[in-house]
Amino acid sequence: MSAAQIGMHDTPALxxxxxxxxxxxxxxxxxxxxxxxxxxxxQAQARYLLQFSxxxxxxxxxxxxxxxxxxxxxxxxLWLRRERVLPASDPTGQQALISLGCAAENLVFAAAQYGIxxxxxxxxxxxxxxxxxxxxxxPVRVGHFRLTPSTRVPGPESRRGALLAxxxxxxxxxxxxxxxxxxxxxxxxxxxxxGPEGPITLSWFESPTEKxxxxxxxxxxxxxxxxxxxxxxELGEWLLPNEDDHSPRGMRGREFGFDDxxxxxxxxxxxxxxxxxxxxxxxMARAGRVGLCxxxxxxxxxxxxxxxxxxxxVGRAFQxxxxxxxxxxxxCAVHTAVCEVPHARAMSQATLMPAGMPPRMIFRLGKPRNKxxxxxxxxxxxxxxxxxxx
Amino acid sequence: xxxxxxxxYAWRPLLLDATRAHHSGQVSYDARGTVQLCHEDLxxxxxxxxxxxxxCAFPTLLSLDKALSNSSNSPRMRSGGTLREAFDHExxxxxxxxxxxxxxxxxxxxxxxxxxxxxxxxDLYLVAPAFWHHLALLTSNAKLLTxxxxxxxxxxxxxxxxxxVVGFVGASLGSNVIEGVVREMRPRIAKLADPDYxxxxxxxRLQHGSLRYLSQPRACRKDPRNGFETRFVxxxxxxxxxxxxxxxxxxxxxxxxxxxxxNLDQFLLGSGDEPRLDYVVEEADDVRIKIEVRRRARQYGxxxxxxxxxxxxxxxxxxxxxxxxxxxxxxxIADSELFARLERCMTSGAREDWFRLASGLLGEEFAVxxxxxxxxxxxxxxxxxxxxxxxxAQLSGAxxxxxxxxxRLGHPxxxxxxIDTRRLRMTVD
Numbered sequence: 001m002s003a004a005q006i007g008m009h010d011t012p013a014l015x016x017x018x019x020x021x022x023x024x025x026x027x028x029x030x031x032x033x034x035x036x037x038x039x040x041x042x043q044a045q046a047r048y049l050l051q052f053s054x055x056x057x058x059x060x061x062x063x064x065x066x067x068x069x070x071x072x073x074x075x076x077x078l079w080l081r082r083e084r085v086l087p088a089s090d091p092t093g094q095q096a097l098i099s100l101g102c103a104a105e106n107l108v109f110a111a112a113q114y115g116i117x118x119x120x121x122x123x124x125x126x127x128x129x130x131x132x133x134x135x136x137x138x139p140v141r142v143g144h145f146r147l148t149p150s151t152r153v154p155g156p157e158s159r160r161g162a163l164l165a166x167x168x169x170x171x172x173x174x175x176x177x178x179x180x181x182x183x184x185x186x187x188x189x190x191x192x193x194x195g196p197e198g199p200i201t202l203s204w205f206e207s208p209t210e211k212x213x214x215x216x217x218x219x220x221x222x223x224x225x226x227x228x229x230x231x232x233x234e235l236g237e238w239l240l241p242n243e244d245d246h247s248p249r250g251m252r253g254r255e256f257g258f259d260d261x262x263x264x265x266x267x268x269x270x271x272x273x274x275x276x277x278x279x280x281x282x283x284m285a286r287a288g289r290v291g292l293c294x295x296x297x298x299x300x301x302x303x304x305x306x307x308x309x310x311x312x313x314v315g316r317a318f319q320x321x322x323x324x325x326x327x328x329x330x331x332c333a334v335h336t337a338v339c340e341v342p343h344a345r346a347m348s349q350a351t352l353m354p355a356g357m358p359p360r361m362i363f364r365l366g367k368p369r370n371k372x373x374x375x376x377x378x379x380x381x382x383x384x385x386x387x388x389x390x
Numbered sequence: 391x392x393x394x395x396x397x398x399y400a401w402r403p404l405l406l407d408a409t410r411a412h413h414s415g416q417v418s419y420d421a422r423g424t425v426q427l428c429h430e431d432l433x434x435x436x437x438x439x440x441x442x443x444x445x446c447a448f449p450t451l452l453s454l455d456k457a458l459s460n461s462s463n464s465p466r467m468r469s470g471g472t473l474r475e476a477f478d479h480e481x482x483x484x485x486x487x488x489x490x491x492x493x494x495x496x497x498x499x500x501x502x503x504x505x506x507x508x509x510x511x512x513d514l515y516l517v518a519p520a521f522w523h524h525l526a527l528l529t530s531n532a533k534l535l536t537x538x539x540x541x542x543x544x545x546x547x548x549x550x551x552x553x554x555v556v557g558f559v560g561a562s563l564g565s566n567v568i569e570g571v572v573r574e575m576r577p578r579i580a581k582l583a584d585p586d587y588x589x590x591x592x593x594x595r596l597q598h599g600s601l602r603y604l605s606q607p608r609a610c611r612k613d614p615r616n617g618f619e620t621r622f623v624x625x626x627x628x629x630x631x632x633x634x635x636x637x638x639x640x641x642x643x644x645x646x647x648x649x650x651x652x653n654l655d656q657f658l659l660g661s662g663d664e665p666r667l668d669y670v671v672e673e674a675d676d677v678r679i680k681i682e683v684r685r686r687a688r689q690y691g692x693x694x695x696x697x698x699x700x701x702x703x704x705x706x707x708x709x710x711x712x713x714x715x716x717x718x719x720x721x722x723i724a725d726s727e728l729f730a731r732l733e734r735c736m737t738s739g740a741r742e743d744w745f746r747l748a749s750g751l752l753g754e755e756f757a758v759x760x761x762x763x764x765x766x767x768x769x770x771x772x773x774x775x776x777x778x779x780x781x782x783a784q785l786s787g788a789x790x791x792x793x794x795x796x797x798r799l800g801h802p803x804x805x806x807x808x809i810d811t812r813r814l815r816m817t818v819d
Contacts, residue, residue: 223774258739
C-alpha cells in the first residue's frame with residue numbers, strides 16, 4: 001500500500017517527493033524481498049528500511065545523512081555529510097547530529113516492525129571536531145547499526161500504525177489549538193520512551209505561564225539569531241519557492257504557511273536581495289512565541305552529557321516522541337533558537353529548566369488550530385540512491 | 391471555571407488594623423521605636439527600624455484639612471451632616487489620640503488607621519482609615535465628574551465610581567489606562583491580566599516602571615553569581631503592587647498567566663469573592679485574545695474599552711455591549727470579515743495581513759504621518775516593533791480614565807475618539 005493509496009493526497013507527484021510514496025509491506029511481502037540473503041536482511045530489504053530512515057526530519061531539511069550497507073559485517077553505517085552542516089545555523093554540528101539521530105530512530109523503528117533487530121553503535125572516535133561544517137564534500141562515519149534477526153514481529157495493525165506514523169509525520173510550523181490537552185497516556189508513553197534512567201531527560205511545560213516563558217525566550221533568541229546576516233542569508237537560501245518541484249532538500253514556504261509571493265519575497269529579503277521591512281524579523285521571531293504558547297505542551301530534552309553522541313541520542317529520543325505523538329494524532333514542531341544562542345541557552349538553563357539541566361532540544365506538541373494545516377505537504381527528500389555510499 | 395484566590399501575590403502589602411495589631415501584640419514598639427511585627431504570613435517576627443517606618447495618617451488628614459471646604463456647598467452626606475463636619479469630627483478625635491499617645495510613655499502610635507507592611511522592601515506604613523484615605527486620593531477631583539442630569543450627590547458619584555469593577559487585559563499601555571481609571575474613579579476592586587514581564591523598552595510607557603523592576607534582586611537567583619539568571623518581574627505584580635502602595639485598601643485580582651480561553655470566563659464573570667466586571671479594558675498584544683475578549687464580553691453584556699497609541703494619535707473606543715448586544719466586534723466591519731482577517735493574519739505570516747486585521751479593529755486610515763512612515767518603511771526606522779510614543783500612551787490612559795468614568799455615570803459612549811497631538815485635532819465617531 002503506497003502513500004497515495006492510504007489517502008495522503010498532500011504529497012506532490014514529483015520526483016523530489018517520491019520518497020514519501022512508500023508502500024507499506026506486509027511481513028510476507030517484506031520477506032519476499034530476501035532474494036540475496038547473505039546478510040540478516042537482503043539489499044532490497046535494507047533499502048526498503050532505509051527509505052523510512054530518509055523520511056525523518058532534519059535541520060532546514062538539509063538531510064545531512066548518508067548510509068552505507070555493509071553486508072559483510074551485517075551492518076548499515078550512518079555517515080554525516082559535513083558539507084550539509086549549516087555554518088551559520090549550526091556551527092557546532094549539533095543540529096546535524098540530532099537530525100542523524102532522527103534518521104537512526106526511524107531505521108530502528110522500521111526494522112523492528114519486520115522482526116529485525118537493529119542495534120545502534122556510535123563510533124568511538126566521534127567528537128565535535130569531526131562534525132563541524134566543512135565547505136567541501138566530506139562524509140564522516142558516526143556509527144553503525146548491527147542487524148540481527150529477531151523472533152518478535154509486531155502484529156499487522158501495530159506494524160501498520162507504526163509505519164504510517166513515519167509516513168504521516170510532519171514538522172508542523174503552525175499555530176496549535178491551545179484548547180487541546182495532552183492525554184496522560186501519551187505523556188506517560190513519551191516519558192517511558194525517553195527513559196527515566198538514561199542520560200537524557202524529558203521535561204514538560206504545560207501551564208500557560210511556563211509556555212509563555214519559553215515562548216518569550218524563543219522569541220528573544222530567534223530575533224537575535226535572525227539579526228545575524230550570515231544566518232539570514234543561509235535561511236533565505238534554504239527557503240525555497242513553492243513552485244520549486246525538483247530540489248530534494250530545503251524548505252518550501254508552504255511548509256510555513258507562506259503563499260508563493262510571500263515565499264519569494266521573504267527569501268529574497270533574507271538573502272539581502274530585496275529590502276526588508278523593519279519589523280519582518282520581529283514578526284518571524286514572534287511566530288515562534290505564538291507557536292509555543294499555543295502548544296498542548298512544550299517539551300525539552302536535556303542532558304548533562306555534552307558528548308557528540310549524546311546529540312544523536314537526543315535526536316533518537318525526539319523522533320520516538322514525535323512518532324508516538326503522531327500515532328495519537330498530535331503534531332510537533334521544533335524550536336532550535338534557545339539551544340543555539342548561547343546566552344538564551346544559559347538563561348533557560350538557569351531559570352526554566354529543572355535542576356539547571358542544559359536544554360538540547362525544544363519542541364512543542366499539539367494539534368493544529370486550523371485543521372487544514374494538518375495536511376500541509378511534506379518536505380522534499382533526495383532519492384535513496386543519492387544518499388547511499390558505495 | 392477555576393476558583394482561585396487571585397488577590398494574593400508575593401508582594402501584596404500586608405494590612406493590619408492598628409487597634410487590633412496593638413492590642414494583640416502583632417505590632418509592638420521597643421524603647422528605640424523599632425517595630426516587631428508578627429503575622430502568620432511572615433513566619434518569623436520581623437524587626438522594622440524607624441528608618442523604614444512611614445506614619446502617613448497624620449499627613450493625610452492634614453492634607454484633607456487644607457482641601458475640604460466648610461462652606462455652605464460642602465457635600466452633604468447620607469448621614470445628614472456635611473463632609474467637612476464629618477471630617478472635623480474625625481480629625482479632632484485623631485488629634486486627641488495623637489496628643490495622648492505623645493504623652494503616654496511607651497506608646498508610639500495611637501489606635502488609629504491601618505498598618506501596611508511592604509513585604510518587598512520591609513517598609514511599614516501607617517495609613518488613615520479607608521474612607522479618609524480614599525477621600526484624600528479623590529478630593530482634588532472635586533465634583534468635576536457628574537451624572538448627565540446633575541442630580542447625583544458627590545457621595546453618590548464617589549460610591550458609584552468606587553463600586554465599578556474594571557478588568558485590564560494588558561499592562562503596558564494598559565498601565566496608563568489603569569492610572570487614568572484609578573485617579574479618576576478610585577475603584578475598590580480591579581483585575582489585571584498580562585503574562586509578560588517588564589522589559590527596559592517598556593519604561594517609556596509603563597506607569598510605575600523603574601530600575602527596581604528590570605530584574606528581581608540577586609538574592610532570588612539560585613546562583614547569585616550567574617549573570618544569565620535574570621529573574622524577571624511580572625508586569626501585573628509590579629503594577630498592582632505600586633497601586634497598592636497608593637491605595638492599599640484596593641483589591642487586585644491578578645492573572646499573571648494572562649487571559650486564556652480557560653480563565654477568560656472567570657476574568658469576566660468572577661468566581662467566589664471575585665466579582666463580575668463592569669468594564670473590560672482590552673490592551674492585549676495577542677490578537678486572538680483581543681478578539682476573544684470582545685466575543686465573550688459581548689456574549690455576557692460587558693462593555694469593552696480599548697485605547698490605542700497610534701504614533702502621535704491616541705484613539706479610544708468603547709464598545710458598549712451591555713447597551714448594544716449585537717454590535718460588531720470590530721470597528722464598522724462584519725464579524726465574519728474580522729474573523730477571516732484574524733485567521734489570515736495568524737496563518738499567512740505576511741506583514742500586511744497584520745495591518746488588515748488592525749484596521750478591522752481600529753478603522754481604516756489608522757496610520758498617519760510618521761506612524762504611517764513606519765508602516766510604509768519610509769526613512770530611518772530604528773525599531774522592529776510598533777512605535778509607541780510615551781506621551782501618547784499617557785494621553786491614552788487619561789482619555790480612558792475620563793471616558794470610562796463619564797460612561798459609568800450615564801454619559802453616552804462614543805464609538806471612537808481620536809486625538810491627534812501633532813495636528814491638535816480631535817475626531818469623534
